[in-house]
Amino acid sequence: MRLHCEVEVVSRHLPTLGLRNRGKGARAVVSLCQLRPPERGERAGPHSACLLISTVKDKRGTRYQLKENIEQFFTKFVDEGKATVRLKEPPVDICLSKANSSSLKGFLSAVRLAHRGCDVNTSLSTLIPVKTSEFEKFKTKMVITCKKQYPLSKNFPYSLEHLQTSYCGLVRFDTRMLSLKNLVKLDLSHNHIKNLPATIGDLIQLQELDLSDNCLESFSVAFCQSTLQKSLRRLDLSKNKIKALPLQFSQLQELNDLKIDDNELIQLPFKIGQLKNLRFLSAARNKLPVLPSEFKNLSLEYLDLFGNTFEQPKALPIIKLQVPLSLLELSARTILYNRIPYAFHVIPFHLCQDLDTAKTCICGRFCLQSFIQGTATMNLHSVAHTVVLVDNMGGTEAPITSYFCSLSCYVNSSDMFK
Structure with a gap:
């Protein structure tokens, strides 16, 4: 039984020695293995189970005994593909991250059974070095620029952090992308997408979203009220058909770079001044007659409002x-x-x-x-x-x-x- 994820092994002795862990995980294959092959007539069981952590630099891996050797499981963020297994000997914490949540849950269940000395209802791997091809499953970037390349019969690699699907003729958001919990950058530019799903906030790690050159006519309130409030930093909505952004748009508090050029905007978000982290704003070639009052609260490094239909200030209030x-x-x-x-x-x-x-x-x-x-x-x-x-x-x-x-x-x- 194997789990593909990032692993960081933290020694609990480091703080007492005045040292710090490097704080960065490595791509690894974590296997539930047999310490020794079963003898004739003997069934492979939890008494011979161990945890084997293999990396690209160490394909033979490091073994850890499991039976009655786990002090505690930390599974609060298991739905995000994160968990920690605390061992008694050696005194280390095995921190798992960027794993498929369902695979992680099944793997932890098997590890828990091995720790208790119960039968593990799955086949145990053998103690052999992991092949280089196993690590190729850790694909973090995929770029698709034509319809022929677009995957129809298989899912996207769950480990993706950067996904680009441009010029693919998409008319709707592919909901399979919502399972990519590690996605940091999503580029859906140059398609024909008209709407975004209300559940797009499931992409809890998303920092950059490019929706330029699509057919969006409105922007979802659910998007603005999702977990993206705390993660999204760059948003490109240029070359669409958007006439107005919702009032709740100002709740995207981490937004740093906003591009809304070449739309049909007749007004900017009423509370745009509440975007305290916004530094780059481009809203050229729209139909803005006037700026909202809170616009003066912004503190930008770059501003482009060229080509709007600004009106002369009215003499009478x-x-x-x-x-x-x-x-x-x-x-x-x-x-x-x-x-x-x-x-x-x-x-x-x-x-x-x-x-x-x-x-x-x-x-x-x-x-x-x-x-x-x-x-x-x-x-x-x-x-x-x-x-x-x-x-x-x-x-x-x-x-x-x-x-x-x-x-x-x-x-x-x-x-x-x-």
């Missing part, structure tokens, strides 16, 4: 002040100003939506339905170190929406408007 303020407005402002937690199981769902879309006044306070809306001109160098010219005239300015919670806030900032 839109006044929606309420005197006196409604109870709803007062309550909403209090909740947001004092950062009181709220959720749809506490207050009605539509009220949660109202709070999520509240406007931020230049004074830092919030407003819901009572506000003054104006448009000002913003120099894009105030939010980005490098700015691509907005138009062929050499401009680096763009209109931005501003909100004021009261007349006094508007009057005090009237010099912003012409």
Whole structure:
């Protein structure tokens, strides 16, 4: 019985000696083997079972006795292909990672039986060096650039960390990719994909996603609320048909590089300023008339807004002040100003939506339905170190929406408007 994974053997004596482990696993084949071949009439059993860890550099491997020699199993992250087996002698922790979760569960069950001295309901491997071909199963990168190369009758290697399937004519997301738990980079560019599955968050390690040159017309809210909030760093949505990104897009807090060029965007995400880690933003050749008010909270290294249909700032503001303020407005402002937690199981769902879309006044306070809306001109160098010219005239300015919670806030900032 064999398991393909990454293995790190950590000695528990290292900390007492003031040493650290290198903290990096190696590709390995972990085998449940017989210590010795059974004698005539004897059945191979757990009393002769051992754990054999073989690597490319050490194909003969290192053996570890199993019977009554396991101190503890750590299986909290077994669904992610991770587990640790703590041995008594020698005092080491065998850390397994990047394994197929179902294979790992079956392997650990067999190891547990061998430790208890029970019969192992599987065939035990022999103590022979692992062939080099065994390690070729650890394929971490696959690049497919035509339909003929695309696998139809077999699954993708579970160990993949980088998968590219471009120019394959895909019209939908291949759900077999969702089982690739180690996937870090996924390139689906130059296809005809229209929608993303709601379960795409199953790719818990995904850091880079390229969906450029497809047929996306909208972007999934489920995507923004998935585990990708904590992993996704680079997203390319250029050359699609997207008109707007959802409000929840700002929940992708680790996003560093966003490309949304050549779409049909009529607005940027309302809360885009909450993307604190965003450093590279390219939204050229869209239909943006104005930037959202929170755009000024960004801190970018590179910004490209060339070719958008920016409008001239309006001379007169839109006044929606309420005197006196409604109870709803007062309550909403209090909740947001004092950062009181709220959720749809506490207050009605539509009220949660109202709070999520509240406007931020230049004074830092919030407003819901009572506000003054104006448009000002913003120099894009105030939010980005490098700015691509907005138009062929050499401009680096763009209109931005501003909100004021009261007349006094508007009057005090009237010099912003012409």
